[in-house]
Amino acid sequence: MSVHKVKLFPAVVLAAGRGSRLGELTVERPKCLIEVGGRAAIDHTLSALATAGFENPVVVGGFGVEILRQYVSTRATVLLNERWDRSGMLASYLCAAPKLAENGGLIHYGDVVTSAQNLESLVRHAGDIVVASNTAWRSLWTMRFSDPLSDAESFISENGHLIDIGQRVCSLDQIHGQFMGLLKFSAAGWQRFHLELTNPHTDLISDDTTRVLRRLVSSGVRIDVIDLPGQWVELDTQTDVEIANRILSERIEPHVWS
Numbered sequence: 001m002s003v004h005k006v007k008l009f010p011a012v013v014l015a016a017g018r019g020s021r022l023g024e025l026t027v028e029r030p031k032c033l034i035e036v037g038g039r040a041a042i043d044h045t046l047s048a049l050a051t052a053g054f055e056n057p058v059v060v061g062g063f064g065v066e067i068l069r070q071y072v073s074t075r076a077t078v079l080l081n082e083r084w085d086r087s088g089m090l091a092s093y094l095c096a097a098p099k100l101a102e103n104g105g106l107i108h109y110g111d112v113v114t115s116a117q118n119l120e121s122l123v124r125h126a127g128d129i130v131v132a133s134n135t136a137w138r139s140l141w142t143m144r145f146s147d148p149l150s151d152a153e154s155f156i157s158e159n160g161h162l163i164d165i166g167q168r169v170c171s172l173d174q175i176h177g178q179f180m181g182l183l184k185f186s187a188a189g190w191q192r193f194h195l196e197l198t199n200p201h202t203d204l205i206s207d208d209t210t211r212v213l214r215r216l217v218s219s220g221v222r223i224d225v226i227d228l229p230g231q232w233v234e235l236d237t238q239t240d241v242e243i244a245n246r247i248l249s250e251r252i253e254p255h256v257w258s
Contacts, residue, residue: 009054009103009104009105009106009123010054010056010057010058010096010099010100010103010104010105010106011049011054011057011058011105011106011108012057012058012059012060012096012099012100012105012106012107012108013032013042013045013046013049013057013058013059013060013076013108013109013110014060014089014092014093014096014107014108014109014110014181015030015031015032015042015059015060015061015062015068015092015109015110015111016060016061016062016063016065016081016084016089016091016092016095016110017031017062017063017084017089017110017111018030018031018062018063018064018084018085019031019034019111019235019236021236021237022034022235022236022237022238022241023238025238025241026063028064028067029064029067030061030062030063030064030065030067030068030110031063031110031111031235032045032059032068032110032111033064033067033068033071034235034241036113036233036235036241036244036245036248036249037113037244037245037247037248037249038248038249040071041110041111041113041235042059042068042071042072042110044113044248045108045110045113045114046072046075046076047116048113048114048115048116048118048119049106049108049116049119051116052116052119052120052123053120054106054119056076056077057075057076057077058076058077058078058079058096058099059072059076059077059078059079059110060078060079060080060081060092060095060096061078061079061080061081061084062080062081062082062084062085062092063084063085065078065080079095079096080095081095083204086205087204087205088204088205088206088207088208089109089208089209090197090202090204090207090208090209090212091204093107093193093194093197093209094194094197094198094204097194100185100190100194101187101190101191101194102187103186103187104128104184104185104186104187104188104189104190105184105185105190106119106122106123106182106183106184106185107181107182107183107184107185108181108182109180109181109182111181111234111235111236112180112181112182112232112233112234112235113232113233113235113244113248114180114182114231114232114233115231115232117231118132118180118182118228118231118232119182121226121228122182122184122226122228123184125184125224125226126224127184127186127189127222127223127224128185128186128188128189128192128222128224129183129184129185129186129189129192129193129213129216129221129222129223129224130183130184130185130189130223130224130225130226131162131165131179131182131183131213131223131224131225131226132179132180132182132183132225132226132228133155133157133176133177133178133179133180133225133226133227133228134177134178134179134180134228134229134230134232135176135177135227135228135229135230136229136230137152137175137177137178138172138175139230140230140232140233140243141178143243144237144239144240144243149169149170149172152169152175152178153165153166153167153168153169153175153178153179153210154166154167154168154169154174154175155174155175155176155177155178155179156174156175156176157176157177157225157227160224160225161222161223161224161225162213162217162223162224162225163217164214164217165179165210165213165214165217166179166208166209166210166211166213166214167214177225177227179209179210180228180232181209181234183209192216192221193212193216196212196215196216197212233247233248
């Protein structure tokens with residue numbers, strides 16, 4: 001994808017959740033404003049998006065939306081997910097639907113930090129729906145959990161196409177990577193994903209992105225996978241924040257970030 005086309009390609013950051021598992025870190029501020037590596041997570045994200053060529057990104061906020069709006073200022077347009085406290089991630093997708101309808105776009109979870117290089121690779125990858133897979137997941141999960149399989153979910157691809165995602169596993173054979181909270185949609189791909197979001201059987205409270213993707217795969221929709229070798233952290237718990245600080249500030253885990 002050319003630089004010109006990237007400029008026309010929306011980037012949407014989903015950052016409406018409170019992040020209750022982060023305890024006191026999110027009592028008075030949104031999850032994406034947690035500081036890691038010397039600056040807020042949203043700063044890392046907006047910087048990476050700008051480096052990758054995206055202009056005028058959209059951030060879907062919820063808890064602490066006015067704090068978020070003031071913080072990002074003119075760097076992004078902030079939309080409000082009014083149902084943030086009584087719905088899941090899927091409601092935030094719907095808030096951004098008008099921005100994605102014409103050209104599709106890039107989806108970036110607000111509680112992950114990744115590199116501009118990963119974003120550039122994702123947006124260049126051909127496909128109507130493209131999901132990023134962290135193939136260096138095991139090194140990071142070993143730092144995050146005493147038993148990586150206690151949290152890791154299925155992610156199986158074959159010939160670059162998604163076969164299974166988001167289910168509990170009991171074997172490493174069911175894990176080719178981990179979902180990174182990064183997706184790309186063409187206009188047609190977004191239309192198909194949006195159709196599933198608005199299907200009566202989709203529960204905006206209990207369903208999540210991986211469940212929707214799994215349903216699409218089951219119905220025969222082709223979902224492409226791009227394997228990315230790390231350069232990614234998630235901010236789900238206080239332990240995650242400590243690990244992210246080590247990786248982003250000290251770069252002592254090159255096998256994860258490089």
